[in-house]
Amino acid sequence: MQRNPSGGAGATGAAFADGKPMSIGAVLNVLRDEFPEVTISKIRFLEAEGLVEPQRTPSGYRKFTPADVQRLAGVLRLQRDHYLPLKVIREYLDAMERGEQVPLPAPAAPPARELVDGLEAWPDPAAEGATAARVGRAELLAAAEVEESDLADWEAYGLIAPVADGAYDVEAVTVAKLVAELGRFGLEPRHLRAIKASAEREAGLVEQIVAPLRRHRNPQTRAHAEATARELATLSVRLHAALLQAALRVR
Template sequence: MTLGAGAEQAPEPDDVPEPWPRGISRHASMRISEVLGQLRGDFPSVSHSKLRFLEEQGLITPVRTPAGYRQYSAADVERLRFVLAEQRDSYLPLKVIKERLAAMDAGEPAPGPVPRLAAPAPAEPSRRRWTVESVSEATGVSTDAVRSLVVAGVLRTSSGYLDASAPEIVRLAGRLAEHGIEPRHLRPLRSSADRHVGLVDQVVAPYRSQQTSDGRAHAAELAEELGELVARLHSAWVREGTAQLR
């Protein structure tokens, strides 16, 4: 059929712009725990529930496996990074951020500076092998102080290496030390945390024992969610107790 002089041809599917960010892989293969691991370097407080909330608000759309588990792509991670940066740096409400993303998805230039995509890290911090010396160098805390945390059981070692969370623990312990709280005072806190982990393990263990990738993925996601809920509950109790000391 011949189009009239004033008629416009409907755009072909190829004319539809690729959603932002363009040129980034959309192959969904990352579990939520892996996404959190990539984001927490810049956004330490990002959590399992935060990602679910952003999904509910339509800011990201992770793929669901046949078993219902979420999987994310590198493009999803960059959209999350953009949303979190806009909230933190520009104090924008989610409605405005969603409008910005929709405009960028449609091919319009971003209002304001174009978001800078994060350069891929050479290695995930959680996979780095930490030693007393490397933790001391990374945190600025003396090797003797780091060793005292190991001796007190506050830091754990495996095959001669410290846990992945060692730098964060050392920094926090250093802040507490400024107020006279020594490693021996932190031992009961570590024991309490171990009991919390044991409680989560009781719930997660049946899924972790399944010999399927979906079962293991669900175990990882459930452990992340339960760990966060337990930590938030503990934090609420501590805040409630300290509020009475004011």
């Protein structure tokens, strides 16, 4: 596993002047220059999925060579830029490692909509071919990199819930990732119920404003309702962030 798959070293290229193996913490610092959202858990997950094989010291600590870090960066680029699943990435890298001349797999559709101003956007129902995205339970667990027991706990506290057919709205992936990240700081599901309740109250306020527009016979008016809902939700997220920052400064 020694080949960079994605055209150059990127921001990681200047980090290997001495060529010495690196700890997982040092690798994290290098990768974050280009991938700010990467975590130690993510690196361990990629190792578990066979995307990288770091050396181990007699005490069990991971040691990553420069080639390992370049490979990790390549994996992250393929995920970020091409939305490729890990199985496809692994097969592509392994083929390159064997010296095979294989084309880069075609980009897939993004698994989740991009965040805009801190709010995950949803498709315009008036747009041609717009559909509600769904993921299965196994897909949710893999995308959020969590265990079955974690998801069951979150469901028990009402933080995540499947829809009627047992699948999950794609927003559940974002929720699961954020709940997992907060959990690493010691915040348990019971602590997050207040945030969920606040979000539901805000959604109720938005619904009061846009509900009359959504019931209108004119398609343009209904489309305006969805645009209004998006704008109100974005403003609500910004207000929440500003109020939280102000409260932390006071303390």
